[in-house]
Amino acid sequence: MKQVKQLNSKIIIPDFLNLFKDGFKTNREKELLVSFIKEHNKSKNTFYVLEIENKSVGMVSLKFDNINTNPTLDVEYLFVHKDYRKKSFACLKNKKISQFLLDFVIKNIAPKIKSLVNFRYLSIYPDKQNKKLIKYYLDLIPNSLLLHYKKENWILLKI
Numbered sequence: 001m002k003q004v005k006q007l008n009s010k011i012i013i014p015d016f017l018n019l020f021k022d023g024f025k026t027n028r029e030k031e032l033l034v035s036f037i038k039e040h041n042k043s044k045n046t047f048y049v050l051e052i053e054n055k056s057v058g059m060v061s062l063k064f065d066n067i068n069t070n071p072t073l074d075v076e077y078l079f080v081h082k083d084y085r086k087k088s089f090a091c092l093k094n095k096k097i098s099q100f101l102l103d104f105v106i107k108n109i110a111p112k113i114k115s116l117v118n119f120r121y122l123s124i125y126p127d128k129q130n131k132k133l134i135k136y137y138l139d140l141i142p143n144s145l146l147l148h149y150k151k152e153n154w155i156l157l158k159i
Contacts, residue, residue: 002091004104007047011037019049019056023081032127036061036077045076048109050101057084058097060105065123068149072123073110073159075102099140106141110159124155 016037017030024030039045045063049056058080065074080097092100110122124141126133129152137155138144144157 001053003051005049007049010041013037020081023083025082029079032077033079050097052089052091057081058101060101067123067154070121071119072121073113073119075105075122075124102141114159120158121156122159126153129153
């Protein structure tokens with residue numbers, strides 16, 4: 001059984017990190033998550049947590065941004081517990097967690113927000129501009145494109 005929870009209230013950092021206990025591959029992953037939790041607590045982004053069988057296995061953080069003067073819904077952070085990476089799950093229609101979370105945003109969240117606020121693109125900024133991650137996102141999101149903006153690479157999907 002799967003469930004996606006939107007977190008609306010203030011997040012207590014140690015409690016939230018405990019949801020993904022032993023799920024971080026590097027300290028950087030944990031540090032990024034803490035920085036995005038702090039942004040969430042200032043009402044600058046929204047978190048969605050995916051649970052499978054009552055275990056938190058992944059999360060996505062969204063915020064509004066502008067890229068090349070175009071308003072975007074930005075996938076600020078996509079995190080998957082290290083024990084669940086690169087695996088497909090029957091309860092997710094044989095998708096990986098990262099793919100399921102992005103599909104959830106594209107099919108469920110983006111249309112609802114677009115009905116209230118005008119924006120053009122869903123955007124993703126690949127961490128450290130990692131070429132493998134850029135390719136992964138481009139392959140994962142059909143019809144996405146790579147935009148070079150201010151010497152940085154962004155993945156965009158027109159919404």
